[in-house]
Amino acid sequence: MLGWLRKSIFALRLNNFYNIMPIISIRGNEMPASPIRKLAPLADAAKQRGIHVYHLNIGQPDLPTPRAALDAIRNIDRTVLEYSPSQGYRSYREKLVGYYKKYDINLSADDIIITTGGSEAVLFAFLSCLNPGDEIIVPEPAYANYMAFAISAGAVIRTVTTTIEEGFSLPKVEKFEELINERTKAILICNPNNPTGYLYTRREMNQIRDMVKKYDLYLFSDEVYREFIYTGSPYISACHLEGIEENVVLIDSVSKRYSECGIRIGALITKNKEVRNAVMKFCQARLSPPLIGQIAAEASLDAPEEYTRETYDEYVERRKCLIDGLNRIPGVYSPIPMGAFYTVAKLPVDDSEKFCAWCLSEFNYEGETVMMAPAAGFYTTPGAGRNEVRIAYVLKKEDLVRALFVLRKALEAYPGRVED
Amino acid sequence: MLGWLRKSIFALRLNNFYNIMPIISIRGNEMPASPIRKLAPLADAAKQRGIHVYHLNIGQPDLPTPRAALDAIRNIDRTVLEYSPSQGYRSYREKLVGYYKKYDINLSADDIIITTGGSEAVLFAFLSCLNPGDEIIVPEPAYANYMAFAISAGAVIRTVTTTIEEGFSLPKVEKFEELINERTKAILICNPNNPTGYLYTRREMNQIRDMVKKYDLYLFSDEVYREFIYTGSPYISACHLEGIEENVVLIDSVSKRYSECGIRIGALITKNKEVRNAVMKFCQARLSPPLIGQIAAEASLDAPEEYTRETYDEYVERRKCLIDGLNRIPGVYSPIPMGAFYTVAKLPVDDSEKFCAWCLSEFNYEGETVMMAPAAGFYTTPGAGRNEVRIAYVLKKEDLVRALFVLRKALEAYPGRVED
Incomplete structure (x- = not known):
């Protein structure tokens, strides 16, 4: 069937019945846009409006590269x-x-x-x-x-x-x-x-x-x-x-x-x-x-042990700060992550993709907002992770504290809030 | 047919009739080994024996990177x-x-x-x-x-x-x-x-x-x-x-x-x-x-114009040196390349792959030899390019001159020499 279709289209092309641009590949169409990066244009626009965005969405640590x-x-x-x-x-x-x-x-x-x-x-x-x-x-x-x-x-x-x-x-x-x-x-x-x-x-x-x-x-x-x-x-x-x-x-x-x-x-x-x-x-x-x-x-590989220890200690602190903070926000739940520098947290929202977009495009608290990665992009099961977000703790503690405060305010103001 | 085979193998695996390692992919098998790099082990061995190898095989220029x-x-x-x-x-x-x-x-x-x-x-x-x-x-x-x-x-x-x-x-x-x-x-x-x-x-x-x-x-x-x-x-x-x-x-x-x-x-x-x-x-x-x-x-992009000009002039010189030199070796023919820094030359040999390997493994002239890329690897048509090699002119002129001399000696000594 596909072969027949292909041949027919080919015949039409040869006879100049129509002239189209070549089309992109099936896998090019199927490739997912990065769930982490696809909110980027909204974040850029928010920054254009002078709003400070706390980036909880991406695993880009702010810690220094080893001096070595x-x-x-x-x-x-x-x-x-x-x-x-x-x-x-x-x-x-x-x-x-x-x-x-x-x-x-x-x-x-x-x-x-x-x-x-x-x-x-x-x-x-x-x-x-x-x-x-x-x-x-x-x-x-x-x-x-x-x-x-x-x-x-x-x-x-x-x-x-x-x-x-x-x-x-x-x-x-x-x-x-x-x-x-x-x-x-x-x-x-x-x-x-x-x-x-x-x-x-x-x-x-x-x-x-x-x-x-x-x-x-x-x-x-x-x-x-x-x-x-x-x-x-x-x-x-x-x-x-x-x-x-x-x-x-x-x-x-x-x-x-x-x-x-x-x-x-x-x-x-x-x-x-x-x-x-x-x-x-x-x-x-x-x-x-x-x-x-x-x-x-x-x-x-020659970085001194202090480098590894200081980096580690910093993440331990941030993790405690983030997870404690998240679980203190009404309606929010995060398990305690044992490793890496992310957590997946449950939010009291109808749809975390909408919520994350809303935070960037319609909300700010005193000129600040948060950017998170909607968790649906990490699942293939339809509907899974719909009220979850991935949060990276790659910001310094005072920024995390402030970001948590802004998140709490956002959840209070969000029109699509859903109670458990 | 393939589906049936797959299912049968799967059944055998499940029943522990045999235990094999997983196999690599079809494309992993089909992937060509680089024709430019596959003689590398022979070159390494030649160097181990103390032989100097002129690298005419790879497009790695020896010219400096811009200072900028x-x-x-x-x-x-x-x-x-x-x-x-x-x-x-x-x-x-x-x-x-x-x-x-x-x-x-x-x-x-x-x-x-x-x-x-x-x-x-x-x-x-x-x-x-x-x-x-x-x-x-x-x-x-x-x-x-x-x-x-x-x-x-x-x-x-x-x-x-x-x-x-x-x-x-x-x-x-x-x-x-x-x-x-x-x-x-x-x-x-x-x-x-x-x-x-x-x-x-x-x-x-x-x-x-x-x-x-x-x-x-x-x-x-x-x-x-x-x-x-x-x-x-x-x-x-x-x-x-x-x-x-x-x-x-x-x-x-x-x-x-x-x-x-x-x-x-x-x-x-x-x-x-x-x-x-x-x-x-x-x-x-x-x-x-x-x-x-x-x-x-x-x-x-900020490199001064002299950088581009000097690089260019150097290749012009080398090209002349190489092409003139090649065409002066009895039985060798190279067209005059109009661009890039390669030429494909015809050699009076039975099989350039054998000849290139022989140069590295069995030949040396006063402790020196040449490494070239057999041209067959650049063709998909079986047999095409069998008496051709690709030569890159990315060495300085005195090295090119010496390499040409060593190549001439190699062609004189090669047992698989074929006259046109």
């Missing part, structure tokens, strides 16, 4: 900014081996491929491991761009829903097994989680391991927030799971760890040589990861 | 290396408008999307404009990574062959029309051309324009070498062609222009708003192009 990284950039003594190796500089990869060792992740430099941000690592993992139509199971709410990379690779994301009522803990094995079929090829987790801040327990990680083993799946594990775990709970990496070493593809990035989102340096790590060989072909096609970013990332 | 770019990096005064906008900094895009104006390409900043190298621009153009199975017609020999990006996007490259005998000029319209069918969606050109150095004439560009118009095709035009045109012939950009403004997607990169391949800054430029909107969704998914690279690229 900035110094390395400032002291660059090259005369030619040449290509680096497609897999990234060996010196950097070797140094990373020591970094992972501290987390009991035992690697050789050959297991590590440097990518242009964690984003490219996700895309290359999908392109290398999945065929068009293959399915990936992802607990939702989930980082929205996984969906974008899946569409880019022609893969299909199926979600198991986690709920705010259960603190976003992992559903039972049965919920996963309901989705598993002959196209299921992978499970993807983000741990600690963006957007919920949830940290998977040992029991949950073992549950994932057993499913991965039973069904011969890949386990894509995005662990870019491992530095930011605030409870006494242990960090269980996918790389710690025994018996599935060849199934695990670790996604990493220096963006959040060192507050250097702009340098675009990530990593794809796997013990599976076949996967690495396939990924390397995609790496060679794009020639090399950013040169100066690698220099900065390598130098960041 | 290096200074901008050294003077960076930020404390946080934050995300930049997904479409790139506006200040940079506005400055680029002036750059293109000098080439009679009239743009607004909104027409320009900054990408992570020209590579990402090609990939995003394919992902946004082509569906899996859609075909792109490309004159061959062609930059090998176009094939890799097509496979990534599920698109199919069909080639019209240009020949060294005809100086790599464009074949007649009929040769293109033989390939055009209902899946044909685009023509892709590289102008000036990598690997041949060919520059399309006005007549050829008009021929392309007419086909694009007649069949409603996209025209992807990679023009990263526009600074390097050595004959009096005019540079005809795809953007100069009238009546197909909405069909043209220009691919650009600062890598070669400013000898800054490592910073990974390119651009995708189109007047077609629908295409830009689709491309922007892929851009938002990968968050942002490299921050420091953009700072360097923007500063490079």
Whole structure:
């Protein structure tokens, strides 16, 4: 049918019956606009009107990049900014081996491929491991761009829903097994989680391991927030799971760890040589990861322990400030996130997308307002997360306190307020 | 059939009849290893043995990056290396408008999307404009990574062959029309051309324009070498062609222009708003192009005219040196490239892939050898380019002279020599 249609259109074109512009691709249409970035025009307009916007919507930390990284950039003594190796500089990869060792992740430099941000690592993992139509199971709410990379690779994301009522803990094995079929090829987790801040327990990680083993799946594990775990709970990496070493593809990035989102340096790590060989072909096609970013990332590994501790302590403070503050606003509920620097909170509103847009376009309190990410964009289940927002705690404490106050005022004034 | 097979394998897996590792994707298997980079292990081994290798194989210029770019990096005064906008900094895009104006390409900043190298621009153009199975017609020999990006996007490259005998000029319209069918969606050109150095004439560009118009095709035009045109012939950009403004997607990169391949800054430029909107969704998914690279690229636009002139003059010299030298070696023929910094030369050998490998693994003259890119990797037609190599003239003149001498000695000693 599609073939017939195509041929007919082609015949019409050839006979000059009509003249149209070429059309964009199906996946170009299907690609979601970023739920985090799509309110940006409203925020810009608010700023144009002189309104101060507290950015709770995006994971761009305001904390300084390590001095060692900035110094390395400032002291660059090259005369030619040449290509680096497609897999990234060996010196950097070797140094990373020591970094992972501290987390009991035992690697050789050959297991590590440097990518242009964690984003490219996700895309290359999908392109290398999945065929068009293959399915990936992802607990939702989930980082929205996984969906974008899946569409880019022609893969299909199926979600198991986690709920705010259960603190976003992992559903039972049965919920996963309901989705598993002959196209299921992978499970993807983000741990600690963006957007919920949830940290998977040992029991949950073992549950994932057993499913991965039973069904011969890949386990894509995005662990870019491992530095930011605030409870006494242990960090269980996918790389710690025994018996599935060849199934695990670790996604990493220096963006959040060192507050250097702009340098675009990530990593794809796997013990599976076949996967690495396939990924390397995609790496060679794009020639090399950013040169100066690698220099900065390598130098960041020399940041003193105080850097990590101060950054950590700052997030501990902010988290307490945000979560306590949120739960004190009538009708608002946030679980206590165990890691990362986000929380998903429930608001007493009809539709958080409308509410977030309203905050930017119709509301201000003493010339200020807040920008948040409506949570619906992190779910694929229609209607899910409709009264939830993702809030990032990447602002300094006094700003967070003020933002919470402005949010309370906004909720009081919002015409679409709904009581529980 | 495939469905049945899949289901059977799934049943076997579930019943634990066997336990295998997950397999990599079909496209991961189909992806070509880079023809430019795949001899790298032999070169490394030669260097290990103490042999000096002249790198004629890769387009990595040895000329300095503009001082303005290096200074901008050294003077960076930020404390946080934050995300930049997904479409790139506006200040940079506005400055680029002036750059293109000098080439009679009239743009607004909104027409320009900054990408992570020209590579990402090609990939995003394919992902946004082509569906899996859609075909792109490309004159061959062609930059090998176009094939890799097509496979990534599920698109199919069909080639019209240009020949060294005809100086790599464009074949007649009929040769293109033989390939055009209902899946044909685009023509892709590289102008000036990598690997041949060919520059399309006005007549050829008009021929392309007419086909694009007649069949409603996209025209992807990679023009990263526009600074390097050595004959009096005019540079005809795809953007100069009238009546197909909405069909043209220009691919650009600062890598070669400013000898800054490592910073990974390119651009995708189109007047077609629908295409830009689709491309922007892929851009938002990968968050942002490299921050420091953009700072360097923007500063490079301030490089004095002498920089461009000196770079240009240097390539003019090298081109003369290389082409004269090649044509003086018995049995070797190179057309005179009009642009870029490559030539495709014919060698008196049985198989240039074997010859290039032999140069690295079995030959040396006074402790030196040459590395070239076998041309077969730039063709899709089996057997084409078998006695051709791509040679880049990115080495200084005395090195080129010496490399030519070593190449002559290698051809004299090579056991697979074939006379015309």
